[in-house]
Amino acid sequence: FAALRDVSQSGAPLYLQLKKNIEEAVKRGLIGPGDALPSERDIAAQADISRVTVRKAVQDLVKSGVLVQRHGSGTFVAPRMERVEQSLSRLTSFTEDMARRGMAARSQWLERGVYPPSPDEMMVLGLSASELVSRLSRLRIADDTPLAIERAAISASVLPDPHEVTSSLYMALGKTGHRPVRAVQRISAVNLGEAEAQLLVVPIGSACLQIERISYLASGKVIEFTKSIYRGDAYDFVAELRLPG
Numbered sequence: 001f002a003a004l005r006d007v008s009q010s011g012a013p014l015y016l017q018l019k020k021n022i023e024e025a026v027k028r029g030l031i032g033p034g035d036a037l038p039s040e041r042d043i044a045a046q047a048d049i050s051r052v053t054v055r056k057a058v059q060d061l062v063k064s065g066v067l068v069q070r071h072g073s074g075t076f077v078a079p080r081m082e083r084v085e086q087s088l089s090r091l092t093s094f095t096e097d098m099a100r101r102g103m104a105a106r107s108q109w110l111e112r113g114v115y116p117p118s119p120d121e122m123m124v125l126g127l128s129a130s131e132l133v134s135r136l137s138r139l140r141i142a143d144d145t146p147l148a149i150e151r152a153a154i155s156a157s158v159l160p161d162p163h164e165v166t167s168s169l170y171m172a173l174g175k176t177g178h179r180p181v182r183a184v185q186r187i188s189a190v191n192l193g194e195a196e197a198q199l200l201v202v203p204i205g206s207a208c209l210q211i212e213r214i215s216y217l218a219s220g221k222v223i224e225f226t227k228s229i230y231r232g233d234a235y236d237f238v239a240e241l242r243l244p245g
């Protein structure tokens with residue numbers, strides 16, 4: 001972090017000099033994607049400037065996406081992301097998609113339990129108010145990079161214990177003959193709120209894709225209702241188009 005010490009070298013405001021030095025350090029690979037930045041206090045002491053100046057520089061860099069802040073754990077260089085191309089015509093699972101790319105899929109559980117259904121879940125899954133729904137919310141991670149937040153709802157009559165799902169939901173559904181064979185998806189653009197931005201380690205307000213998927217069994221019965229948020233800087237959804245008729 002020697003680069004951070006040169007802040008008083010020119011006439012520009014100190015926070016701009018520090019900002020430039022941090023950007024340079026990232027560009028030159030002195031600090032790499034995912035690396036932690038020293039604490040505000042350490043940078044201020046090293047560079048002999050006030051913490052207010054450090055905070056201003058860091059906040060600017062968080063806004064522009066060079067750095068990311070995680071509550072309680074500090075400031076990091078934003079992870080670099082290679083875009084993933086995902087076909088819109090194949091009904092695949094996240095685990096399968098990542099395996100096909102040679103990436104290891106992981107999940108961090110955000111919610112996993114059985115609940116009375118919400119009105120939306122009742123309507124989509126065809127449940128009555130006395131039935132239950134299994135909810136599985138996960139942060140989906142590929143090779144240590146968080147890519148999406150997925151909130152799946154499955155009728156509890158099909159999946160009575162969501163803890164049976166360890167890694168892949170579709171694999172677990174397949175074991176009881178409930179792997180979906182068809183799905184309808186709606187994709188819309190949204191900006192990330194604070195909580196979701198923190199989970200996906202991107203700046204607040206980042207562009208992302210919200211996807212609702214309703215999946216069906218061969219019998220025509222709805223099996224899955226999932227709302228997902230995919231990082232806009234990480235995903236391209238690709239569809240093949242043909243002439244009508």
Ligand code: 16G
Nearest residue numbers: 093094095168169170171211213226
């Ligand atoms: C995909 C699906 C999601 C499904 C999940 C199962 C989209 C937008 N979503 O991410 O609906 O629940 O795969 O993945 O593609 P898993 O079998 O790895 O748990």
